[in-house]
Amino acid sequence: MSTLNTQLGVNFPKGFKSAGVYCGIKKPGLLDLALIVSDRLATVAGVFTTNQACAAPVRWSRKVVQGGQAWAIVANSGNANCLTGAQGERDAERMAQLVAQRLGCEPTQVAVASTGVIGVPLPMNAIEAGIAQLFERLSDGDDRATADAILTTDTFPKRASIEVSTPDGTVRIGAIAKGAGMIAPNMATMLAFITTDAEIPHAQLQPILARVVDATFNSITVDGDTSTNDSVIMLANGASGVRLSEASLGAFEEALYQVCEYLAKRIVRDGEGATKLFEVKVVGADSRESARKIARTIAESLLVKTAIHGGDPNWGRVIAAAGRAGVPIDVNQMALTMQGVRVFENGQPTQYDERDLIQRLQSDTVELLLELNQGDASATFWSSDLTAEYVKINAHYRT
C-alpha cells in the first residue's frame, strides 16, 4: 500500500472538485462554506451522530444516504443549524436545493452538514450567495480552502489521501475532517467527508464505512460529549473505471482505515487545549464490546486525562476507571503498562523505576496498555489530555 498524502484530501480521487469560501457566517477572513462535487452520480454512504437532539442537516443527510446516491456535499461552519425548529429543517433542505439547481439533480442527491453555534437560524441569504461563489471556484487542484471552510476552533486543517492497489486496479481515497472540542465546541461536531473514485455499490460501501468509523472516528474522545451534528459522509463515483470485486474489498477497507485513523488522531491532537495524545489499548477482553467500554471509560476519565497532562504516573486512576466501566473484571488478573513500563500486575504495583517513567511520560504521545487476561478481544481508544486551556476555551464560547 502506498503512503498517506497529508497535503491533499477530497480532490485526490478522480472526478471530484471542491471549493471553500467565506459567505458571512463567521468573522470576515475565515472560510465558512464548502462544496464537494462529483462529475457523475456517486454512491453515498454515511454514519451520523446518535444524539437524539440531532441537527436538521443530519436528518436531511440521513435521508440522502438512504437514497444511496448523491452528486455533492455542501457544508457550512460557524452555525450548526441545530435546535432551530421547523425553520432549520427548511434551511437544510434549501441548502441542498440551491446546489441541486446548479447541478441539475434532485435535492435528495445532495448531502448537507453544518457545524458551529446552535439555536441560531442560518443566514440563508449569505449562504445562497456563498453557494453561487462556490460554483465559480470549484477546482480539482489544491483543496486547502475546502478543508479550511469546515473548521471551527480547530487550529489546523485535516486532510489525507491514499492510492490503493487492488486486484481490480488502482483506486484513490481522499478525505477532509474537522474536530476540536466536544469532539467539538458548543456541539460544533466532528465532520469528515470522504471521496473515492472506486466503483462500489451502496450495499457494500455502507458496512465498510460503518466498520471503519467504529474503529477510528468513533474511538476517539476529547471530552466525551457527543455532538448533535457529527457526520461522516462518503462519495464513491467510479471515475477510476475500477469496479471493486470481493477480492479487492479488503485492501480498500484497509486503506480507508488508514486514512480515517490518521484523521481521527489528528482530531484528538487538535482537541481544544490539548497538548498530548494518549492511546488506550485494552487487550484480553471477553468481547470487543467489553474492551471498548473499558477503553472508553479510561480515555474519558478526567482524572486520567489530567494525570496524562501532568505527566504523573498515577496508574491507580487507570485501574479505577477500568473498575467502573460496567464490565466484570478481575484486578488480580490484570496488568497495566504505561509507555512500555509495566506498573501493575497480579493486583498490586510492580517495582518500577518511577523517575524513568516520569521521564517517558513527558512525551507528547502516551501509550497505555491494559491486559485483562479474560479472552481474545481488544479495542483501542485515542484521547487528549485535559488542560486549563480547555476550560478557558469552553467557559466563554459564546459570550
Place this chain on the structure above:
Amino acid sequence: MSTLNTQLGVNFPKGFKSAGVYCGIKKPGLLDLALIVSDRLATVAGVFTTNQACAAPVRWSRKVVQGGQAWAIVANSGNANCLTGAQGERDAERMAQLVAQRLGCEPTQVAVASTGVIGVPLPMNAIEAGIAQLFERLSDGDDRATADAILTTDTFPKRASIEVSTPDGTVRIGAIAKGAGMIAPNMATMLAFITTDAEIPHAQLQPILARVVDATFNSITVDGDTSTNDSVIMLANGASGVRLSEASLGAFEEALYQVCEYLAKRIVRDGEGATKLFEVKVVGADSRESARKIARTIAESLLVKTAIHGGDPNWGRVIAAAGRAGVPIDVNQMALTMQGVRVFENGQPTQYDERDLIQRLQSDTVELLLELNQGDASATFWSSDLTAEYVKINAHYRT
C-alpha cells in the same frame, strides 16, 4: 422538624464518642486517623462503591454490614489501601482487630474505611500507635477533629446533625463526610459516617439508608469518576431509648435525607477547584431511571460544566447532553429553564433577555430545570463547575 446543626456531627446522638489524630500518614499537622465508637452494640448499615477495583477496607466493611451489628468505625486518610494485594486485605482486617481488642468485641464488629493515594501499603506501625492515641482522646463533645481526620484535598470539614421528633419520641442523627475530587482525588473517595441514637433493626435501616444515599450522595458528581473507596456507613445504637415503629420511619427517613442532602451539596461545593454548584432537575420523565440518566449526563458534561463556570447561557449544550443520555426524548416536547429563565421550548429557543440571563448566571448557585413532558418521574443531580484550578490540582496529585 428542627433545623440542621452544621457545627456538630457524629457526636450529636446519644451514646457516641469520637476522636481524630495525626498518626503519620499525611504531613505533620494534618489529622489522618479517626474513630467513632458507640457505647453499646449498634445496628450497622452501609452503601459502598460499585467500582470493581474496590479497596480492601470496602471489602472488609461490606462483610461487617452483612453481619448487621457493629461497635465502631475506624478510618484513615492519606492512603486508600487500594490495589495493595493480599497485604492490603490483611491491613484492613488488622485495623479492625486493633480497635476490637480495646473494645473487647469481634473484629467483624468494626467497620473500616480508607481514603488517599492508592497502590501504597499502609504504614501499620503508625496506625497501631494512632489507634492507641484515639482511645485516649475519645470524646462526646466537639467532633471537629474527627471530621478533619477523614479529609484529603477538601478545603473545609463537613458536619451536620439534627433532632427528629417522631410519634415514638425524639431521636438524633449526626454525620460527617468528605469529598473533593473524583468525587475524590486519586480515588480518594467520598466517605460519610452517620450515627443515630434511634433503635432500628438492620432490616429496616439498610433500605432507608440505600434510598437516601441514592437521592443524595449518589446524585452528585464532580468529575464522574467513581472512587474505589466510596463508603457510607451508619450506626444506630438505640441510646435514646426510642424504638422506631412503622409510624416513625417516614420522619426518620426525611431527617436522614436532610442531613445527607446538606452534606452531599457541601461535597459538591468543595469539589476540586469548584467555584459554583449547579442543580440539574429533570421532570416529566417516563421513569425515575430515565430522569436520573438524563440529569446525570447533563451534570457530568464537560461542556455544561465549563459553560456554568463561565456564566455562559449556552443552553444548547444542556439539550445536547440530554440527547446523548441513551433515553428516548423528543426535543419538540422539551422545555429548558436556566435560573428561572425559560430559554428553550417546542424545539427552539425562546425570545429571552440574554443580558438578564448572563447576569443571573453570575450566582454561585445555578439551577437548570429540564421538562420532558413524557411522564411523571423526576430526578435531581448536583454538580460543580469545571475550572482551570481542577486541572491544576489533578495534573500533579502525586508528583
